[in-house]
Every structure is written in C-alpha cells, then in structure tokens.
Amino acid sequence: MERKKVVVIGAGVVGASIVRVLSQYNELDVYLLEKNVDAGMGVSKANTAIIHPGHEDDPKKCPLRAKLCVRGNRLWHQWVKELGIPAKFPGELMIAIEEDDLKVAEHYLELAQKNGVPGVRLVDNEELRKLEPNVNPNVAGALWAPTAGVMDSPMAAPALVENAVANGVRFFPETEVQGIKIENGEVKGVKTNKGFIEADIIINAAGLYSDKISKMAGIDYFTVHPRKGEYYVFDDDATPKVTRILHQTPTPVTKGVYVITEMHDGLMIGPTAEDLPEDAKEDTSTTKEGLDFVWEWAQKLVKELPPKNKVIRTFAGLRPEPPDGRWIIEAYDDPWGFINAAGIRSPGFTSAPAIAYYIVEELIQKKLDIKLTKKSHWNPYRRAYWFKDLPPEKQNELIKQDPAYGNVVCMCREITEGEIVNVITRMKSMGVKIITLDGIKMRTGAMAGTCQGSYCRIRIARIIARETGIPLWEVSFRGKGTEYGIGDVKVLLRGNGGDKNAE
Amino acid sequence: MQNDYDVVVIGGGPAGLAAAIRARELGLRVLLLENRETLGGIPLQCIHPGFGLHYFKEDLTGTEFIYRFIYKFLDMEIEHYTGAHVVSIEPFSDLEKRLRVVTSKGVLDITTTTVIYTTGARERHLFEIGITGHRPAGVYTAGEAQTMMDIDGIMPGKEIVIVGSGDVGLIMARRFALEGAHVKAVIEIMSYPGGLTRNVVQCLQDFGIPLYLSHAVTRIEGTTKVEKVILTKVDENLRPVPGTEKEIECDTVVIAAGLVPYLKVLERAGVIIDPATKGPVVNEHLETSIPGIFVAGNALVINDLVDYVVEQGELAAESAYLYIQNKGIPTKKWRKLVKGRNIRLIVPHYLSGDNDVIIYARVQKPEENVKLHFPEINKEIKLPFVKPAEMIRIKLRKEDITKAKDKITMEVVLNE
C-alpha cells in the first residue's frame, strides 16, 4: 500500500483534532505545522468553551454546521475522558426574557428536533428556577438543552496534539507556511520559513488566516474576517455562581451573552460580537464599550452579578468569520489534494472532532478515494492528573517519588512544581522547542487565578529556566519578542543592553 | 489527647516570624509554615532603607531588618517548614484546629489549639483596576518586578511607566532609574501622591521622573510586547474626562496599585471579612470570628510600616498564649469600634476595656490641622495632618474604653 504524506496547517483545536483522527490510520504520515511556538495559541485559547448541543444551527442554511455540531458534542463526551481535559456537562438554558421570546425559543426547539438533539424542551419559569436557582426570577421561561457542556478549552489543542504525537504524528512549531507548491493540478508541498515540506494532501486549518492559506492554493473566493468577543472572569470565590450555562434567546439586534461557571470555578460572562476589518486578525484587545455591553446583558440573566472588584481577568478572542457564517470544509479537484477546514467560527470548538471525522471519512476516503485502514495499536489515552484532586494517599505516593510534588508553586490554583516539570517534559516530547509561560498556563491553569501570576509567575519562570538551561530573563510568555526580561539587572548600565528585544 | 501544637503560624514574613518568636518565648509549642523556599516575606526583596525605625530605632534595609528576625528564629530552633502550603484549615472545635499541609516531605495532617495567620497580601493587578486593551508581554506588578531585580538579578525592561504613586510605586520608580532604565512617568488617579512626601522627593524629584496626578491609565497597546499606554485625566469623581487622552510610549508597565490581604484558605474556613480592610474582623486580641484563629500583618490590614506588622505579630502570639491559658478568650462585654467622618478603615473592630489597645486606621482623604475625635468617650487627639497613605496608629487607654457603653466612634474633625 502506498503511503500518503499529509500536511496539516494550524495547530488550533480544528487542526489538532484532524491530526488526532488521522493518526488512527496505517497509511498516513502526518505533519502538523504551526507558526506559533506551541499548539493552541490562536483562536482556540480564548473562547466561551461551551460544548454546544447543536440546536442553534438551521440545517437549511448551514447543513454542515448543524450536523457536525451535534456529532461533535457526542464525541467530546468521550474525547475529554480519553485526553484528561477537565469538562462538565451541566446543560444549557436559553432564556426567554419576555413572553414574546418564548416564540423564539420554540423556533430553536424545532431546530433541535430537526437536528436530532436529545432532551431539548421548553421549561416554564417555575421549573427554570429549580434548574437554576440564581436565574433572574422575572424571566418568562427557557429552552432547556441538557447535553451542553463546558471544558477547559485552552488545554484542548495541546492535549490533542500530545496524544496525536504519541501516535506517530510529527509536530513542527515555529513553522509558518508561506506558499503552496502545485504541479499539474496537484499539491506537491508547502514552503515554510524552515524550508520546503513535501505533501500529497494539504489540510488548511489556519483559523483566522485560513483565507490566506487557501489563496496560496489558488482558492480565493472567500475571506475570513475577525469578529471579536470580550469577556469578564470572576474569582473562584465570587458569588453568586450559576450551575447551568445561561444565555438569552437571540434577537435580530443581539445574541446577548453567556453566563457560565468555567472549569476553574469562576463565573464568566461574555462574549460580545464586534465585526472587525479583515486585517485586524491580531486585535484581541478589550474595550470599555465591549465590556460594558457584557455587563449590561449578563445582568438580565441572573439575580445579580458578583461585585466588580471580584473580577480577576478580562480578555477577548477573535472568531474566524467566513462569508455568511458558512464553514468551508471541502476537498477540491483542482488542486487535487488540497482540503479546506477554513473559517471555522462558532461552534467550531464543539464540532472539531466531527470536522476531523468528516474530513477523513467523506473527503479523504470518499472524495479523494484514498483507501485507509485503522491501526490495531492506536492509543486513545493521554494520562493526566491534577495533584489537588488526588486523595492524600496518592499525593503522598507522588511526593515520595518526587518531592517536587510537595512544593505548591501557584497558590491560587494549587499547582505543584512536580506538575510543572511534568508538563515541561510532555511539551518537549510532543515537539515544543520553546517552553513558554503561556504554554504552562494553558496546560495547568497556573498563573490564571486570583493573583494572575503576580506571586507565582517568577517561580514558574525559574523552573522553566532550570529545566531548559536558559537564563531566567530569556524565558518568554509566547516566544520571541515576549521575553520575561531584557538581560541581567546591570544590562542597561553597561550600555549595551536592552537591544536584544528591539531587534 | 493533646494537639500536635499549641500554635501553628502560617506565613514566615515579618509578622509570622515575630509571632513565632514571641510564642516560643512564652513557652508555647510552635510550628511555622512558609510557602516560599525561604523565610522572610516581602522585606527580603527590599534593598532600600526605611525599615525598623520604630522597632530597632535604626534605619535598616528590608533585608537587614528581616535577617535579624530570621537569625533569631533559627537560633531558637523553632520547628518550621519552608515550601509548605496550607491547603485547608478545619475549625473542628474551639480547642482543636485541623490543618492539611502539602510539603516536600508529604501531606501532613496537623492539629493545633490556635492558628496565627500571617500570609501577607497579594498585589492588585491590571485586571482589577479596569485597564483595557491588549495583554502583551511587559506588564508586571511592582512586587514581581522587585523580585526579578533584587532576588533574581534580571531587568524587566528599559522604558518604564508606573501605575500608582504609593510608596511601593515610588520606590520602584527610583529602583528602575538606578539601574539605568528610563522611567517615563508615574501615574496616579488621585489628586495627591499615594506615598510619603519624603519618597516623592527622594524617588521622583531627585531623578526628574514626572508624576501625573489625577490621571488614569485606561489602555495598554501592543500585540506582542507593550508599545504604549493611554492615559486620561480624571475628574473629582475619578471619571475619565473625554478628550484628555494622551499616549506614553514604553516597553514596560509596572502596576503598583495597592495590596489586598491574601486570605483564600482562611475565607474557606469561614472567617468574616471586613469589606473596608478586606482582612478579617478581629477583636483587640487580633482574634478572628473563629475562636483561636488570630491574624497579623498585611493579612490583617495593609500596613505601610513593617514595625507595626511586627507589633501585630507579637500581640497575636500573646493572644494565643492567653487563649491557651484560659481555654479561650474570656467572654467580655465587647464595645464596637465604629468608623466616623473621614475614616476609611479601622482595626481592631471590638474592644473589651480590659486592656490598652493600639488602633490602626486610615482616612479617606487628606486633611490638615485636624483632630481625631471619639465622641462617646470625650477624647480628642490633635494631628497636624492626616492622609490616606499614612496609617494612623494611636493607643486607647482602657480607662477611656470603659467609658463607652457599647460603641466607640472615631472621626476626623477639623480644628476650629
């Protein structure tokens, strides 16, 4: 059987899910290219992290989205367990604030029936208040979708890639695709800053930049523009919290915002939806206007919000918006071998596993007619544990093996030195060359609690410096240009310093 | 069955060390737990003078000051763990507290009669002071920057903007200037500097560092590394004045926006918190709402002077002793200390009248030629000025306290 070389561009949740599924087959050599220093540093790191039930997409308008979201939801139930990604499935309430909004809710009930979403039904005010005691008691009712979940989304792409690499995928961070070579109507490979990489199949999962990659393959009928979403996150001890995922029935004017309790137990509210120009693909800045909007709309859903001084973070993410919101998931006859998974906006997180199966089953095997057989020895598991969740006997066992597990470095989130060293080892073995503070944050949640790293960031930077043999100041947040410091403390007085960063 | 210890001190900064030393002097069985790898707390990283003027009647650097305590503590061979993290405190009964502690020797379950909580404070960060914009590399809290420079010997950046003009912000401005950085501005939202006048002169004016009063940083720009900050003027209500935006280019932003007592574990145990101090509600023995749990130092109230911190630590140890002798703080008629005009916060919250008590307080706004007035007990103390940056420390005599029936108000009034 002839082997095929597959290059996947972009290690977001979409690309990472794709390589994980591709790693299940015997005939494929899979290369995952990512321009950042690590997986999951793009769109996939800043979002609402909801595993949607799949009743918000109209199968007439967006058939693929409707289908893949429902299937993706089912797949995540299994994937989060296999990969050790913290997740929960508390269900979702689409709240009808006024009586009139119940009609809108009914419309989504119909979509739920059409899309085959289990368990969705309307609940009246009384039942609603039982399902969610902290809901604003004056609302009319809600649409209840019990299959909705929340996960620790920043952890997802790194976990997926780690598992894929354990199954033979090769991960190349700091590798930016700059061109695609096509000959006789077939893809031949990609040009990158690190040189040329041959390929029989190229899959574009470049998120916000998927229009640019597609253009490199000559497919330029669409653009992807950023749509910003801003959030507030509260401290884990801020009350009131919510049990369910809350949002309001969409209106022509706004979809409102979500109120959830995220995986680290903090209330989170947002996002906004602000369309930005096509070239603003790095503008993840928050704005006063955006945050005010979030506050105003979140208030309508709950009895009250925690006080503002319990906010520990504000942030924004950018949705990769394709024209009309329609995902572009296609294989082409010309150039043969090029596959788009482009413009994957919400619910892209939910759907990523299903997108991956769709690409392998429908596009690679059927459309491109490539015969694939499943490996007999594929390993679905990535072992992960959180020290603080273990029973004391297990904690003691770990400490006995390695006393670093007895050193709590991040006090807000109770993350130990042992876990950080373990994560660094995992990062190295999956192919990450530059171990960054953000990489550790995404995988452990350290530095993201009450004090936002003001206490523990330096301690974690010291561990990275020690484990990777670089000077402390060279440890970076996310790679080149984001170093922790500019040199030793006398660097400016010597007169030659500080320029390293300015290059 | 006897508890493992009479007193467990949580936190090995100046408050904790002073408490442990005093408790041992009183003959108690003491254990001290410190989360960091080293004892000493914040003063370890303070290489500037200004420590110990009251306690030692000497002007010491933070490091010199704290080493006096560390050496004494080690000489007394007081049992302690560094790298220890208290996960939970369970107030099983008034005479038994159960602690779970993670250490490199294993997970310890410890029982003790009393706890002295001296975990210090955490720094307020970017997201708590309403700054929007990007989240690039190059934003530090003052304490983090100080640790980088004076514990680890690395330089955060070269073009610096400092947010907040409290003593911490002022001292860090000078610290950066001394290492050859260009400190472009210290920005203060209030109309007056947050720190001591002495520090404004010695840390800013002597180095030509501009101070922007009544200005707030509203935004940080820069997608990978800090490129600039946007600031605006604010009005009397601290609201931004439209049209007054200004940019300052820089590569580093240092947030020196104040401290908050760090009480996660204690809050989970159920102590009642005073929203004004953000520390626990305490009586004159520095006992919290959970009998046998005492608190001192920045975990109680944010102090400007380490001398007061040490004083509180020692008092907490004496209180633990009293508690152990009497199997509890004897029941008293407690008089509540109440905030009056221009008082922002005050500790302790309850007074018995059996002891002279040191009161710590902060005002809301600066005023000159004033007196502290206690209407219920007919007492007045004249002061040339009061300002929020300077904690007021005064002693109330027990004879005065007993004059009040159930509350004593403290207010600032203008001298006629």
Ligand SMILES: Cc1cc2nc3c(=O)[nH]c(=O)nc-3n(C[C@H](O)[C@H](O)[C@H](O)COP(=O)(O)OP(=O)(O)OC[C@H]3O[C@@H](n4cnc5c(N)ncnc54)[C@H](O)[C@@H]3O)c2cc1C
């Ligand atoms: C505010 C917001 C809220 C959301 N909420 C939800 C939700 O609750 N539930 C849900 O299901 N979905 C949600 N989404 C959608 C979801 O986050 C996205 O659909 C998903 O993360 C997109 O993943 P991706 O892999 O396509 O993109 P990305 O994660 O951006 O990955 C693309 C990767 O490609 C890399 N890349 C780009 N160009 C190149 C190049 N030339 N060479 C090499 N690498 C390159 C990038 O660096 C990046 O790492 C939300 C999105 C946002 C922004």
Ligand SMILES: Cc1cc2nc3c(=O)[nH]c(=O)nc-3n(C[C@H](O)[C@H](O)[C@H](O)COP(=O)(O)OP(=O)(O)OC[C@H]3O[C@@H](n4cnc5c(N)ncnc54)[C@H](O)[C@@H]3O)c2cc1C
């Ligand atoms: C920049 C700066 C300049 C200053 N300048 C002066 C000055 O000139 N003069 C002056 O008098 N004062 C000054 N101070 C103030 C002085 O440093 C503080 O008031 C004092 O350090 C407070 O002592 P503390 O023991 O309460 O807290 P800290 O010194 O903060 O010590 C608390 C200790 O508890 C530990 N800890 C925290 N949580 C836990 C836990 N859960 N388990 C175990 N251990 C824990 C911490 O690691 C730390 O070691 C300055 C402070 C700063 C930041």
